[in-house]
Amino acid sequence: EVQLVESGGGLVQPGGSLRLSCAASGFTVSSNYMSWVRQAPGKGLEWVSVIYSGGSTYYADSVKGRFTISRDNSKNTLYLQMNSLRAEDTAVYYCARVVPAFDIWGQGTMVTVSS
Amino acid sequence: DIVMTQSPDSLAVSLGERATINCKSSQSVLYSSNNKNYLAWYQQKPGQPPKLLIYWASTRESGVPDRFSGSGSGTDFTLTISSLQAEDVAVYYCQQYYSTPPGYTFGQGTKLEIK
Numbered sequence: 001e002v003q004l005v006e007s008g009g010g011l012v013q014p015g016g017s018l019r020l021s022c023a024a025s026g027f028t029v030s031s032n033y034m035s036w037v038r039q040a041p042g043k044g045l046e047w048v049s050v051i052y053s054g055g056s057t058y059y060a061d062s063v064k065g066r067f068t069i070s071r072d073n074s075k076n077t078l079y080l081q082m083n084s085l086r087a088e089d090t091a092v093y094y095c096a097r098v099v100p101a102f103d104i105w106g107q108g109t110m111v112t113v114s115s
Numbered sequence: 116d117i118v119m120t121q122s123p124d125s126l127a128v129s130l131g132e133r134a135t136i137n138c139k140s141s142q143s144v145l146y147s148s149n150n151k152n153y154l155a156w157y158q159q160k161p162g163q164p165p166k167l168l169i170y171w172a173s174t175r176e177s178g179v180p181d182r183f184s185g186s187g188s189g190t191d192f193t194l195t196i197s198s199l200q201a202e203d204v205a206v207y208y209c210q211q212y213y214s215t216p217p218g219y220t221f222g223q224g225t226k227l228e229i230k
Binding site: 037045058 | 155157163164165166170171206208210212216217221222
């Protein structure tokens with residue numbers, strides 16, 4: 001079965017760091033474009049970052065310089081390293097496969113930035 | 116950046132009636148070399164991740180009921196539900212995947228309810 005499972009969310013203080021993971025099954029992460037999308041409570045969808053199969057990475061302006069997308073091919077897992085977190089980063093974070101529409105989504109992991 | 120604007124923000128339709136949601140992009144998402152519109156539609160029900168309904172503006176994702184259809188080209192697009200069912204209550208988002216470097220911007224969402 002093709003699926004994505006996120007983990008790593010939680011409560012973190014402003015200025016702190018967190019690393020999200022997205023484990024894939026049924027397909028190979030490194031052969032696909034993969035992305036992170038977030039959704040603040042009660043709000044719409046915001047694209048965060050993408051990593052191409054060739055390794056190129058791109059970020060939304062709101063997270064550029066603070067977030068890093070990466071993958072571990074041996075673990076078939078996508079990551080999002082989030083540093084210098086702010087209250088406005090509070091959201092459910094989804095990973096998704098990009099084909100180039102986003103056809104497979106994980107269930108999401110909640111990140112709360114608060115003191 | 117390409118801005119996606121949906122209308123209306125919310126919509127109430129009677130069961131069995133037609134529902135129409137519009138999406139306008141701030142610049143064309145039609146790629147002239149392949150004559151494809153880089154536009155997708157998603158459905159999101161409460162507590163669930165988004166689900167891909169339509170890609171390339173009018174291609175239905177596998178398993179999506181044929182009452183869902185997408186149309187339009189260039190900057191103006193429409194998602195139509197031909198005969199509303201109770202299970203179609205959700206928020207619907209359009210998304211462009213045309214931008215280079217990628218932006219993958221979403222519309223603000225349209226909340227669809229039963230009248």
